[in-house]
Amino acid sequence: MVFSCIPFLFFFLPLCLILYYAVPFSWKNGILLIFSLIFYAWGEPLYILLMLFSTALDYTNGRLMERFGTTKCRRIFFLCCSICINLSILAFFKYADFAIASVNGLFGTQFAQPGMHLPVGISFYTFQTMSYIIDLYRREVKAEHSYIAYLTYVSMFPQLVAGPIVRFADIQEQLHGRRITFDGFEQGLLRFMMGLFKKVLIANQAGALWEEIRVLGAANTSVSTAWLGALCFTLQLYFDFSAYSDMAIGMGQMLGFHYNENFNYPLTAVSVTDFWRRWHISLSTWFRDYVYIPLGGNRRGIPRHLFNIAVVWFLTGLWHGASWNFILWGVYYGILLMLEKYLWGKALAKLPKWIQHTYAFLIVVFGFVIFAVTDIGELGNYIRLLFSFISNPLADARFLWYLGNYGIVIIIACILACPVYPWLCRKVSMLSRKKNCVISAFAGVGVLLLFLLSTAYMVSDTYNPFLYFRF
Amino acid sequence: MITNVKIKRTVVCLLCISILLLSLCLLVSPKKDFSENENRYLAKFPSFSAKALLDGEYTDSLGDWLADHFPQRDFFVGLKSGTEIAGGRREINHVYIAKDDYFIESYANPQNTERITDTLIRFYDKIDKTRVDVNLMLVPTAVTIYSDKLPDHAPASNQQETASAIYNESGIPAIDCTDWLLSGASKGQLYYRTDHHWTTLGAYYGYLAYCDTKGLTPVSLESLTAQTVTDEFAGTLYSKVNDYSHIKDNITIYTNPEDDLTVTYADTGEVTDSLYNLDYLKEKDKYSLFLNNIHPLIEIENKAAASQDTLMLVKDSYANSMVPFLVHHYRKIYVFDTRYYRDGPSSFLSDHNDITDVLLLYNMNTLDTDTGIRGIY
Numbered sequence: 001m002v003f004s005c006i007p008f009l010f011f012f013l014p015l016c017l018i019l020y021y022a023v024p025f026s027w028k029n030g031i032l033l034i035f036s037l038i039f040y041a042w043g044e045p046l047y048i049l050l051m052l053f054s055t056a057l058d059y060t061n062g063r064l065m066e067r068f069g070t071t072k073c074r075r076i077f078f079l080c081c082s083i084c085i086n087l088s089i090l091a092f093f094k095y096a097d098f099a100i101a102s103v104n105g106l107f108g109t110q111f112a113q114p115g116m117h118l119p120v121g122i123s124f125y126t127f128q129t130m131s132y133i134i135d136l137y138r139r140e141v142k143a144e145h146s147y148i149a150y151l152t153y154v155s156m157f158p159q160l161v162a163g164p165i166v167r168f169a170d171i172q173e174q175l176h177g178r179r180i181t182f183d184g185f186e187q188g189l190l191r192f193m194m195g196l197f198k199k200v201l202i203a204n205q206a207g208a209l210w211e212e213i214r215v216l217g218a219a220n221t222s223v224s225t226a227w228l229g230a231l232c233f234t235l236q237l238y239f240d241f242s243a244y245s246d247m248a249i250g251m252g253q254m255l256g257f258h259y260n261e262n263f264n265y266p267l268t269a270v271s272v273t274d275f276w277r278r279w280h281i282s283l284s285t286w287f288r289d290y291v292y293i294p295l296g297g298n299r300r301g302i303p304r305h306l307f308n309i310a311v312v313w314f315l316t317g318l319w320h321g322a323s324w325n326f327i328l329w330g331v332y333y334g335i336l337l338m339l340e341k342y343l344w345g346k347a348l349a350k351l352p353k354w355i356q357h358t359y360a361f362l363i364v365v366f367g368f369v370i371f372a373v374t375d376i377g378e379l380g381n382y383i384r385l386l387f388s389f390i391s392n393p394l395a396d397a398r399f400l401w402y403l404g405n406y407g408i409v410i411i412i413a414c415i416l417a418c419p420v421y422p423w424l425c426r427k428v429s430m431l432s433r434k435k436n437c438v439i440s441a442f443a444g445v446g447v448l449l450l451f452l453l454s455t456a457y458m459v460s461d462t463y464n465p466f467l468y469f470r471f
Numbered sequence: 472m473i474t475n476v477k478i479k480r481t482v483v484c485l486l487c488i489s490i491l492l493l494s495l496c497l498l499v500s501p502k503k504d505f506s507e508n509e510n511r512y513l514a515k516f517p518s519f520s521a522k523a524l525l526d527g528e529y530t531d532s533l534g535d536w537l538a539d540h541f542p543q544r545d546f547f548v549g550l551k552s553g554t555e556i557a558g559g560r561r562e563i564n565h566v567y568i569a570k571d572d573y574f575i576e577s578y579a580n581p582q583n584t585e586r587i588t589d590t591l592i593r594f595y596d597k598i599d600k601t602r603v604d605v606n607l608m609l610v611p612t613a614v615t616i617y618s619d620k621l622p623d624h625a626p627a628s629n630q631q632e633t634a635s636a637i638y639n640e641s642g643i644p645a646i647d648c649t650d651w652l653l654s655g656a657s658k659g660q661l662y663y664r665t666d667h668h669w670t671t672l673g674a675y676y677g678y679l680a681y682c683d684t685k686g687l688t689p690v691s692l693e694s695l696t697a698q699t700v701t702d703e704f705a706g707t708l709y710s711k712v713n714d715y716s717h718i719k720d721n722i723t724i725y726t727n728p729e730d731d732l733t734v735t736y737a738d739t740g741e742v743t744d745s746l747y748n749l750d751y752l753k754e755k756d757k758y759s760l761f762l763n764n765i766h767p768l769i770e771i772e773n774k775a776a777a778s779q780d781t782l783m784l785v786k787d788s789y790a791n792s793m794v795p796f797l798v799h800h801y802r803k804i805y806v807f808d809t810r811y812y813r814d815g816p817s818s819f820l821s822d823h824n825d826i827t828d829v830l831l832l833y834n835m836n837t838l839d840t841d842t843g844i845r846g847i848y
C-alpha cells in the first residue's frame with residue numbers, strides 16, 4: 001500500500017488512529033503492530049513471513065547475546081550469526097538474479113536465475129535490524145525483552161517501505177513510553193499533508209513528464225528536452241522520496257514517535273559532500289557509522305581513506321538496486337567525493353556561492369540520469385542526448401510544448417526545493433499578531449484546498465508510482 | 472480572540488471531518504455500475520479468493536473499486552482536469568485542448584502500418600479486379616484537418632505520410648479526401664468538438680471526394696432534409712478530458728426524401744426503413760444513432776437508387792455518417808464492421824457476384840489503434 005492512495009488515507013489511517021487513541025497505553029504497541037502487519041500484507045501477503053523470521057532471529061540473537069555474551073569472542077559469534085543470516089537473505093532476494101546474470105554475461109555460463117521478486121522494504125528493515133544487533137554488540141543499546149515491541153519497531157508502517165531508516169537506539173525508550181498529545185497529532189497531520197501534496201501534486205506530475213521524455217527517441221529529443229527530462233526525474237525523486245519521509249515523520253508524530261529528519265533541501269547543496277549530508281540522511285549516517293568509521297574513516301592515511309570511500313560508495317550504489325547503473329551511480333559519487341576531499345574541495349569553497357550551487361546541482365541532476373535508467377545501453381543513449389550539441393538542435397517546438405504544459409509544476413517544484421517555507425515562516429513570525437493570524441487563515445484555506453485537489457488526483461489516479469521497489 | 476493556535480486547530484479538525492465524512496459516504500452511498508461522463512463501466516467489487524489475496528490482486532482491485540465509487544467522483548475528476556487546464560496543460564489523456572473549444576485526439580506514432588499494409592495486399596490480391604472496382608479511403612482526423620486549431624507548439628502529426636505509405640504499398644486505388652476536407656474547413660464544422668468522429672458535414676466532404684473519384688454526380692446538400700437532433704452531445708473526447716464545464720455538440724442528420732430504404736441488421740435480424748436510431752439520443756454515446764451503433768453486417772437496399780450497382784463497404788464507425796449520402800447511388804450496400812464480422816469479407820465477396828464496387832473506409836486513428844482492419848482478410 002502506498003500512502004497516497006484512497007484505501008490508506010480514507011480507511012487504513014483513520015481506523016488505525018482511532019483504535020490507537022482509544023486503547024490504554026499498554027495495548028498501543030499491539031494495535032500498531034497489527035496495523036503494520038496488515039499494511040505490509042496488503043501488498044506482500046507472502047513475504048510477511050520473511051519479515052517475521054528476520055525479526056525473530058535478531059530478537060533471539062539479541063537475547064542470547066545479552067545472556068551468554070560474557071566474552072568478546074561470544075559476542076562476535078552472535079553478531080556474525082545475525083549479520084550473516086540477514087545479509088544472506090538480502091543477497092538471495094535482492095541480488096541473486098543480478099549476480100547470476102552478471103556471471104553468465106561475463107563467462108558465458110548458463111546458470112538459472114531464481115527469479116524471486118523483491119520483498120518490499122527489505123533493504124530498509126534489514127538495515128534497521130542490523131543496526132540493533134551491531135549497537136547491541138557495541139553495548140550502545142540494551143537488549144529488547146519484549147518481542148512485540150521489537151517487531152513493532154521493525155514493522156512500523158510509517159517507515160517500513162520507504163524509510164527513513166530508524167535506529168533502534170533512537171527509538172527504544174519511545175517504544176516503552178511516549179507522550180501522545182493533541183499537539184503532536186496536529187503537527188503530525190499537517191506534516192503528513194505536506195508530504196501528500198508533494199507526492200501527488202508535484203512528484204507524480206514531474207514523473208509523468210520524465211516518463212514521456214525518456215521514450216521520445218533521439219530524433220525528437222533536443223538537448224534542452226533531454227536536460228528537462230533529467231531535471232524532471234531529479235524533482236520527481238526528491239519530491240517523492242522526501243514526501244515519503246515527511247509522511248513517515250508526520251505519522252510518527254501522530255503516534256507519539258519522533259523520527260529524525262531524512263532530507264535537508266539537498267538540491268541546494270554547495271558541494272557533493274554537502275549533498276550527501278542533506279540527501280537520505282538516515283542511509284548515509286548508517287553507512288558512516290556501521291561501515292566507514294569501523295573501516296577507519298579518514299584516520300589511517302590517504303590510501304586507506306580512498307579505499308574506505310570506495311567501499312562505502314560502492315555499497316551505497318548497490319543498496320539502491322541490483323543493477324549496474326546503481327553501482328555506477330555509487331562509484332560516480334565515490335570518485336567525486338575523493339576529488340573534492342583531495343583536489344578541488346578547498347578551492348571550490350572559495351568560489352562565489354552561486355557557482356558552488358550550480359556545480360553541485362548539475363552533478364546531482366546528471367547523477368540521477370544514471371540512477372533513472374537501469375538499462376546500460378539506454379543509459380548511454382540518453383547521456384549522449386544530453387551532450388549532442390552538434391547533431392541535435394539546442395531546443396525545439398517540443399521543448400516549448402513541454403514547458404507550456406508542465407512549466408508551472410516545474411517552477412513550483414524548483415521553488416519548493418529551496419528552503420522558502422522555513423524562510424517564510426520566519427518572516428511571518430516577525431509580523432504583528434494580527435497580520436500573522438490573517439496569513440495563517442489564508443494558509444489554512446490553502447491546506448484545505450490542496451487536500452481537495454490531492455484527493456481529486458488520487459481519485460482519478462492515472463500515474464502514482466512506487467519508486468522504491470528496487471531498494 | 473482568534474489566535475494562530477485556534478486557526479491551526481480549526482484546519483486540522485476540518486481535515487479530519489472531511490476524511491471521515493468522505494470515507495463514510497464511500498461506504499454507505501449507492502453505487503453506480505456505469506459512469507456516463509467517463510463512458511466506461513466502473514470497477515466491480517472484487518470477489519474474494521485466497522489466491523487473489525496472496526497475489527495481491529484482491530487488494531489492488533479493492534483500491535480500484537474505492538477510487539471508482541468515491542463520493543462525488545465526477546466532481547473530483549473534473550476538478551483535476553480543470554486545474555490541469557488552468558495550469559497550462561494542453562494535452563490530457565492524448566487529447567489536445569485545442570483552440571475554438573475543440574478537443575482533438577492526438578495521433579500517436581503508428582505501430583501497425585506494416586501489418587495493415589500486408590492485410591490490405593492479401594485482400595486486394597484475391598479480388599477479381601475486372602469484376603469489381605476497389606477503393607481505399609483513409610480519412611484524416613481533426614489533428615490533420617484542423618491543425619491550425621492545435622495548441623501552440625503541439626508536436627506535428629505524420630498522419631498524411633502514414634496514409635500515403637499505405638496507399639502506395641497496398642496498391643489499392645486511393646480516394647484521398649484530405650483536400651476536400653481542407654477546402655470545406657472554412658464552410659462549417661467538420662469534426663465534433665467533443666468526439667473523435669467527423670460531423671455529418673465532414674462526412675459529406677468525404678462523400679464529395681468519393682463521387683469525384685468514381686465519376687458520380689453527388690446529391691446536393693440543399694436537396695436533403697437537415698435536422699438537428701441534439702445539442703447535448705458529449706462524445707468520447709469529452710470523456711477522456713473530463714472537463715465537465717466544456718460546451719457540447721450538435722448532431723445534424725440528413726435524409727433524402729426520395730430514398731426508399733430497407734435496412735437489415737444481419738446479427739439481430741431487425742429490419743427498418745431508417746439509417747438512424749434516434750433512441751440513442753437518450754444515451755451518452757449519441758453518435759451511435761448512425762446506423763444503430765455497431766453491427767458486423769448490415770444490408771441496405773434502396774429501391775429508388777440511381778443505379779443497380781451493389782457496394783460492399785468495409786469500414787469503421789466513420790463511415791456510419793457517410794452511408795446516408797452513399798445510399799443514393801447503390802441499389803444495395805453491404806456494410807461490414809470487420810472488428811466484429813469474424814468470417815472475413817473476402818470470402819463474402821467471392822460468394823456474391825452482384826457486388827460491383829468495394830470501398831474500404833477507415834479513419835487514420837482507429838486504423839492503427841484498433842486491430843479491426845486485420846479482420847478484412
